[in-house]
Amino acid sequence: MMLNIGCAYPNSLHEKDGSVLFLIRGEREKRLVVIGDGSEVFRELEGTVSSNEGLRMKICDLSVANSHVIRKHFPHTRPVSLRKFKTTVGLGDRLGVASPGHIELMKGYDVGPVLAQQSIRELTLTGRTFEDVLSDVVWAVFQEGYSGGFGADGDHLKSMEEVKLALDTGYTMITLDCSEHINNITGLSKDDVDRMYIEIDKGTRERLERRFLSGEFKLESGLKLMFSPEALRLNAVIYQKAIDFAIDVFCEMIKPCPRELDFEMSIDETPTPTDPLAHFFVSLQLREAGVDLYSVAPRFCGEFQKGIDYIGNLGQFRRELKAHQGIASHFGYRLSVHSGSDKFSVFPSIGEETKGHVHVKTAGTNWLEAVRVIIHRDPGLYRELHMFALEHLTEARRYYHVTLDISRIPDMLTLRDDELDGLMNQDDARQLIHITYGLILQEKDESGAYRFRDRIYRCLYENETLYSEFLRKHIGNHLKALGLEGR
């Protein structure tokens, strides 16, 4: 194979035990080149060996197996706990090509990036695995020569098995989604609550009553929390199973893990906002059971819909955020804000109230910026995606709750190519493309070939620099709105 060194990624140059490694950009895919066969890393990587003027060289695919070899020999390519960072940001990347842009941005900030972050739902919808997601990130970190540290989040894990899978794959953050253990019934009568409370075992009830009914809790923030017997019973009925589940997961899976882990408890996927009293009820018990929390994700008031700004009362949001922050500071963890993509109107209060000690997750917005690249460079493909999304909207709505109204989406047929970009600034069109990503990526034609997937990847590969530029600008705007300053 002819090697065109001009296509090498300059930051990807690494050296180990006499071998030199770097990534090159081929016409269709990137490859790893290793020169000098004296090292263990040369021997362990899978690839094609050739000799040139006495130099032995190996050309390798950016495979999952090879990413393990890279992780073994280059510690900065392994995910780590991000506790040392005050601010951390989740950057879910559904396609596995956004990390170079994210890293370029993060080089300018003192912010811990979670570069690998996918939920089981996202893995199913994109046809990827935890291994694939992490491997793509490892190669991006290698390409960019990034040694600032990054996390890998098994997001919204709902069972012991899912947690185990993420941990076995090397993930360093576990976001435990307790929604299936939260009793989400609203409008219960007092009698219903009393009846359900009695079903909780007697020992637990006595412990809860001793702990929560013996007086007021005063937090350093000035927040005072007082449980009436009714409030205690209600919170126990709603949350006790979720608390017990989180304690079990922590004791069985998180604590015994030899790596340092960032453990998040998410109670955000509920129909009603988390009452600060409920937040405290959950966290006090976790703390007293020895659970070391990195972050807690409450469900905030208003709506955090995918890919668009916050919908709700900003004043009320700030008041409730302040109360939740008081609880988070009391226990020493950070609040985690889910569905943080594009929530520009609440970022200033989040930045101020948490003083930057916060975790904000984004995901869908990175996909939407990829679609923006397609609009700019292959408008014909975008038009096909748009039509397909409109045709499959009903199906997509099963996975995501959004208020999108198609009648507000401008008729694409009346738009010129240079006007299509405006669709990515229109809430309904954003949500249309946001929630249909899984269907778009998985759609196959009669011959069994992907209808859009390969063309999407090709367009993004050919326009890697433009995608990176869009991400730096757009995610950079998120960081600025949170009040973060670049280095």
Ligand SMILES: [Zn+2]
């Ligand atoms: Zn969430």
